Amino acid sequence: MNAMTQTAAKTGTALASIVFAALVGATVIFFAGHAQSATLHDAAHDMRHSTGFPCH
Amino acid sequence: MIQRLFVGGLVAGFAAGLFSALLHFAFIQELILLGEKYETGALVHFETAGNAPAAEGHSDDNGDDGHSQDHVDGAAGEQGGDSALTRNALTVLFTGLIYAGYGLMLVAGFALAEQLGRKIDTREGVLWGVAGFVALQLAPAMGLAPELPGSVGADITQRQIWWLGTVVATGGGLALLAYGRSVAAAVAAGVLLAAPHVIGAPHLDEYFGSAPAELGAEFASRALGVGLASWAALGWLCARAWNSGRV
Numbered sequence: 001m002n003a004m005t006q007t008a009a010k011t012g013t014a015l016a017s018i019v020f021a022a023l024v025g026a027t028v029i030f031f032a033g034h035a036q037s038a039t040l041h042d043a044a045h046d047m048r049h050s051t052g053f054p055c056h
Numbered sequence: 057m058i059q060r061l062f063v064g065g066l067v068a069g070f071a072a073g074l075f076s077a078l079l080h081f082a083f084i085q086e087l088i089l090l091g092e093k094y095e096t097g098a099l100v101h102f103e104t105a106g107n108a109p110a111a112e113g114h115s116d117d118n119g120d121d122g123h124s125q126d127h128v129d130g131a132a133g134e135q136g137g138d139s140a141l142t143r144n145a146l147t148v149l150f151t152g153l154i155y156a157g158y159g160l161m162l163v164a165g166f167a168l169a170e171q172l173g174r175k176i177d178t179r180e181g182v183l184w185g186v187a188g189f190v191a192l193q194l195a196p197a198m199g200l201a202p203e204l205p206g207s208v209g210a211d212i213t214q215r216q217i218w219w220l221g222t223v224v225a226t227g228g229g230l231a232l233l234a235y236g237r238s239v240a241a242a243v244a245a246g247v248l249l250a251a252p253h254v255i256g257a258p259h260l261d262e263y264f265g266s267a268p269a270e271l272g273a274e275f276a277s278r279a280l281g282v283g284l285a286s287w288a289a290l291g292w293l294c295a296r297a298w299n300s301g302r303v
Binding site (some may be wrong): 011013014015017018019020021022024025026027028029032033034036042043044045046047049050051052053054055056 | 057081084085088143147158159161168192196209279282283
């Protein structure tokens, strides 16, 4: 493997990690902020109001 | 890389969330509890005495079952019983969680910037934090103001769609404005920033809120102030964590 393909592979891994971290972050935000199940809504209620998520 | 992303984003994010929860209890919780007294009718604002549509409007909402539970919690909140403790503990937990989510997104952004040859120092981290506040709180608040309990809004799904569209468009617009190098990028940024507000947020034709307008205004401005402080702290903490994790 030459230096160029090594760099490309490293960049590819880095991009995959970045996309994965962003997806996990977005999923956490979705469940904590938007999911409408009654239990989640109740638990997250005050936080949703104070951080400006549409709550109910 | 993956470890640096997750440790930096989650730890710094959760820490910023704890700071935000502190500000929440210092500035916001008392207004939520007061708003709920108007929502349940325990307090009545003179202009809305006997205002039936507020209750009707609310029963149309999907989250109504969940919300009636909040009334019980709200009453308990005044008495300082076990359910108030549970309620407040959940608020701390979920504020930590939501900021951990924000932190992961922010650190993912730092990592992307680094791939493109930019180093994010703590000062730039704070700017990213403020931009995150604008994208996730300030811009959506221009269409859908932070709601005091007792406010009645349009259909929740429509509001969530507008919220999401506004966050994506504002985030994209700010990124183009900050890192774009051409006039075309700046123009596209302007279009993205303006579009959600030109389209307009979903609203009802009438107002049904049962709490005084002054209380709603105070709540909205405090929520935004707490959001700005929390996001600035988040940006600073994430940049510190991101740079200290460098190998």
